[in-house]
Amino acid sequence: MSEFAIGKESSEFKKGLQAGVSIGIGYFPIALTFGLLAKTTGLSIYEAVLMSMIVFAGASQYISLSLLAYGTGIVEIVLTTFIVNIRHFLMSTTLNEKCEDDTLSNKMLYSFGITDETFSVAATKEGTASTGFMFGVNLLAYLSWVVFTGIGHLIGASLPQTLQESMGIALYAMFVGLLVPSLKKSVKVLFLAALAAIFNSVFTLGGIMAQGWSIVVSTILSAVLMELIEMMKAKHWGVNNEK
Amino acid sequence: MLIMKSEIVWMIIGMGLVTYIPRMLPFVLFKGKELPPFIQGVLKNVPYATLGALIFPAILLLQKGDIWYGIAGAAAAFAAAFLGANVIIVVLGSITFLAVYSYFL
Numbered sequence: 001m002s003e004f005a006i007g008k009e010s011s012e013f014k015k016g017l018q019a020g021v022s023i024g025i026g027y028f029p030i031a032l033t034f035g036l037l038a039k040t041t042g043l044s045i046y047e048a049v050l051m052s053m054i055v056f057a058g059a060s061q062y063i064s065l066s067l068l069a070y071g072t073g074i075v076e077i078v079l080t081t082f083i084v085n086i087r088h089f090l091m092s093t094t095l096n097e098k099c100e101d102d103t104l105s106n107k108m109l110y111s112f113g114i115t116d117e118t119f120s121v122a123a124t125k126e127g128t129a130s131t132g133f134m135f136g137v138n139l140l141a142y143l144s145w146v147v148f149t150g151i152g153h154l155i156g157a158s159l160p161q162t163l164q165e166s167m168g169i170a171l172y173a174m175f176v177g178l179l180v181p182s183l184k185k186s187v188k189v190l191f192l193a194a195l196a197a198i199f200n201s202v203f204t205l206g207g208i209m210a211q212g213w214s215i216v217v218s219t220i221l222s223a224v225l226m227e228l229i230e231m232m233k234a235k236h237w238g239v240n241n242e243k
Numbered sequence: 244m245l246i247m248k249s250e251i252v253w254m255i256i257g258m259g260l261v262t263y264i265p266r267m268l269p270f271v272l273f274k275g276k277e278l279p280p281f282i283q284g285v286l287k288n289v290p291y292a293t294l295g296a297l298i299f300p301a302i303l304l305l306q307k308g309d310i311w312y313g314i315a316g317a318a319a320a321f322a323a324a325f326l327g328a329n330v331i332i333v334v335l336g337s338i339t340f341l342a343v344y345s346y347f348l
Binding site for chain 2: 019021022025026043047050051054055056057060061064074077078079081082085086087088089090091092093094095096097099101104107108111112114116119120123124162163165166167168169170172173174175176177178179180181182183184188189192193194195196197198199200201204205214215218219220222223224226227230231
């Protein structure tokens with residue numbers, strides 16, 4: 001019985017690793033560039049790799065480099081990091097509903113690896129996300145991020161420009177690839193994504209709020225609006241769309 | 244021997260803490276499935292809304308001065324995904340498509 005359970009855990013872990021491959025590919029050019037930029041900003045390879053190991057959040061790491069170059073104080077950099085990364089709270093709250101019941105220590109361990117990308121993979125997965133799956137996805141993403149940060153700093157050069165540019169599409173292609181299968185099944189998904197896309201574009205391009213907040217506010221607004229519409233539909237016409 | 248400026252190390256630790264806490268806290272605060280049904284419904288909507296916000300407007304700004312570069316890449320990804328391709332194929336396909344696109348344009 002326990003052998004069976006272990007076998008199941010390890011196959012879930014493998015599935016997680018497989019699902020993490022596209023994130024690994026997507027992180028490759030970004031981590032490489034981060035390592036390179038860290039070097040030109042004056043961080044040692046140890047500092048660059050340590051940052052990727054401990055923070056593991058791309059956008060905020062990039063921002064910290066430009067703030068350092070600007071001569072910004074450490075407290076301000078940490079505060080900015082907090083604001084940029086607060087969106088993870090919403091992602092973890094969402095995943096908590098989706099993840100397999102497990103010990104708090106396991107959850108606290110894999111929650112360290114929740115990023116925009118690992119969240120997207122786990123949240124759009126069919127059925128519940130098991131602990132093994134979460135560890136698999138997050139570990140592969142983490143290794144790619146940390147290892148390629150080091151390599152970027154070490155070789156001190158980026159990829160050939162054409163490749164660098166075309167690889168920049170990787171993570172967005174992955175987001176599209178995760179969205180489309182659900183979009184084909186339900187119009188609601190299309191409206192949710194489109195609403196949030198419009199809100200986020202207006203908020204950021206219009207200079208109304210910083211990106212860290214804009215993603216959170218756009219997501220919550222769209223998700224709440226859609227839920228209210230569903231509720232009204234159910235009340236007024238007795239339509240019940242719940243699965 | 245590790246050569247690190249202690250100020251930078253403290254900054255990294257601080258950044259790590261403020262990033263980890265929002266990631267971990269919901270798992271400690273909530274058991275899951277105990278939130279009111281309305282909130283649970285909203286949370287079910289969150290992944291798709293997040294994906295929309297992660298893609299736009301960033302995809303339009305992928306290459307400075309050429310919004311079509313990102314749109315072309317996203318269209319290739321959409322086509323591949325719509326035809327039922329696996330996510331890894333979608334990713335590799337879009338990279339290849341854009342490499343060819345910039346070679347010819």
